[in-house]
Amino acid sequence: MKKLWGGRFDDKPSDITERISVSVHYDKRLYKQDIRGSKAHAEMLNKCGIISNEDFEQIKKGLSLIEDEIDAGKFEFKRSLEDVHMNIESRLTELVGDAGKRLHTARSRNDQVATDTRLYIKDEIIEIKALLINLISILVETAENNTEVVMPGYTHLQVAQPVRFSHHMLAHAWALSRDLKRLLFALDITDSSPLGAGALAGVNYSTDRTITQKLLDFKFINMNSMDCVADRDYMLDVLYFCSVCAMHLSRFSEELILWSSSEFRFIRLSDKVTTGSSIMPQKKNPDLAELIRGKTGRVYGNMIALFTVLKGLPLAYNRDLQEDKESLFDSIDTIKLSIEAMIEMLKEMTVNKERLKQAVFSNYSTATDLADYLARKGLPFREAHEVSGSIVKFCETNGKDFFSLTLEEIKKFSDCFESDIVEIINPENSTERKLSLGSTSLSEVRKQIIELKNIIEKNR
Numbered sequence: 451m452k453k454l455w456g457g458r459f460d461d462k463p464s465d466i467t468e469r470i471s472v473s474v475h476y477d478k479r480l481y482k483q484d485i486r487g488s489k490a491h492a493e494m495l496n497k498c499g500i501i502s503n504e505d506f507e508q509i510k511k512g513l514s515l516i517e518d519e520i521d522a523g524k525f526e527f528k529r530s531l532e533d534v535h536m537n538i539e540s541r542l543t544e545l546v547g548d549a550g551k552r553l554h555t556a557r558s559r560n561d562q563v564a565t566d567t568r569l570y571i572k573d574e575i576i577e578i579k580a581l582l583i584n585l586i587s588i589l590v591e592t593a594e595n596n597t598e599v600v601m602p603g604y605t606h607l608q609v610a611q612p613v614r615f616s617h618h619m620l621a622h623a624w625a626l627s628r629d630l631k632r633l634l635f636a637l638d639i640t641d642s643s644p645l646g647a648g649a650l651a652g653v654n655y656s657t658d659r660t661i662t663q664k665l666l667d668f669k670f671i672n673m674n675s676m677d678c679v680a681d682r683d684y685m686l687d688v689l690y691f692c693s694v695c696a697m698h699l700s701r702f703s704e705e706l707i708l709w710s711s712s713e714f715r716f717i718r719l720s721d722k723v724t725t726g727s728s729i730m731p732q733k734k735n736p737d738l739a740e741l742i743r744g745k746t747g748r749v750y751g752n753m754i755a756l757f758t759v760l761k762g763l764p765l766a767y768n769r770d771l772q773e774d775k776e777s778l779f780d781s782i783d784t785i786k787l788s789i790e791a792m793i794e795m796l797k798e799m800t801v802n803k804e805r806l807k808q809a810v811f812s813n814y815s816t817a818t819d820l821a822d823y824l825a826r827k828g829l830p831f832r833e834a835h836e837v838s839g840s841i842v843k844f845c846e847t848n849g850k851d852f853f854s855l856t857l858e859e860i861k862k863f864s865d866c867f868e869s870d871i872v873e874i875i876n877p878e879n880s881t882e883r884k885l886s887l888g889s890t891s892l893s894e895v896r897k898q899i900i901e902l903k904n905i906i907e908k909n910r
């Protein structure tokens with residue numbers, strides 16, 4: 451196959467040159483963006499009087515035909531043509547002759563590939579955004595359906611204080627709503643056209659870059675031709691979004707794994723999202739959650755990989771930059787899969803209300819409330835804390851919980867205790883004593899639900 455850049459070469463590339471250069475096996479997924487970009491470029495060339503109407507029509511027709519061929523799986527991508535750009539251009543020339551050869555006027559693969567990847571990211575972000583909003587909605591819905599359920603809240607994975615199950619769900623929803631902001635930030639950074647920069651210095655034709663900017667629906671235009679072809683920070687922003695979002699999904703997955711274990715039994719994951727063991731018949735494994743957690747490592751790795759590729763690069767384009775795409779594609783694919791998997795798990799999740807109640811009632815989760823009770827009666831908080839601690843210790847040594855203590859027993863620890871203490875040690879009442887903004891009380895939880903619904907509506 452004749453190289454598109456063969457003019458000044460006498461020898462053919464050796465086998466290893468071809469093998470290490472080839473990227474078409476993964477960058478072919480940019481074909482739609484490549485064709486869109488090329489059509490816009492051809493239209494601009496035509497409008498600026500650089501190519502004829504006839505050539506423009508031929509190019510447009512040829513590119514549409516190629517798109518159909520690829521869509522139908524009838525296009526033969528050739529490794530010898532290196533990448534998606536040269537495969538398409540070469541086929542175009544096959545189809546429409548000289549007009550195809552004029553397409554690359556006032557363009558370089560350097561601004562072309564930067565354009566394609568930006569267009570690709572913009573398309574993907576629309577899909578990721580929809581998935582993310584879907585996931586946030588399901589969390590809000592789950593919260594709304596369980597506002598009355600109280601569970602132990604943890605610090606250090608030790609029972610700390612009672613919280614509403616819905617409050618816990620909404621905590622994850624808030625984290626994901628920040629991911630949404632990060633995603634939209636990445637979109638804003640990506641939404642800038644590099645097309646028309648040429649190889650690095652600009653082009654010797656009086657082109658109009660704003661025409662391609664508008665045709666390709668870019669919000670901004672990159673004003674420095676060297677930056678146009680050297681910049682990959684937009685990809686880093688996407689990879690950073692993917693990393694943080696994967697981390698959030700991974701932390702949540704960890705909880706779903708714990709909660710669905712026979713030790714916790716807080717939730718039940720449906721058969722549709724769990725798998726059995728080939729040897730242990732009793733098992734129901736939370737594979738989806740484990741895979742989300744596991745994939746997070748690769749998503750982080752992809753971000754570091756691109757950072758490392760970029761670290762030592764002089765301006766402007768260097769071939770190293772070809773190594774950007776596999777990380778990008780992999781992280782985008784992975785985050786989409788992970789969000790979808792999380793949605794499926796939550797849709798099918800059963801909340802074990804009885805078990806949550808039992809857990810929050812049996813773990814001294816209201817020991818802080820007990821101390822606050824004494825403090826309100828005038829005991830300095832540090833002393834109140836000490837007293838409450840001694841009561842826990844007493845219970846532990848005597849096989850009791852707060853609810854099986856008699857008033858007489860508890861009064862031995864402090865005279866301040868009166869019969870209203872039963873109200874205080876009740877975990878369900880505890881959540882309602884939380885008065886601060888953003889706390890786990892019902893009214894504060896309801897506020898959060900309203901705010902998150904607003905965010906969902908604004909972003910739909």
Ligand code: ARG
Nearest residue numbers: 473533559560563767771772
């Ligand atoms: N496949 C190349 C890449 O992904 C396209 C740009 C090639 N440019 C060049 N000067 N060799 O970066």
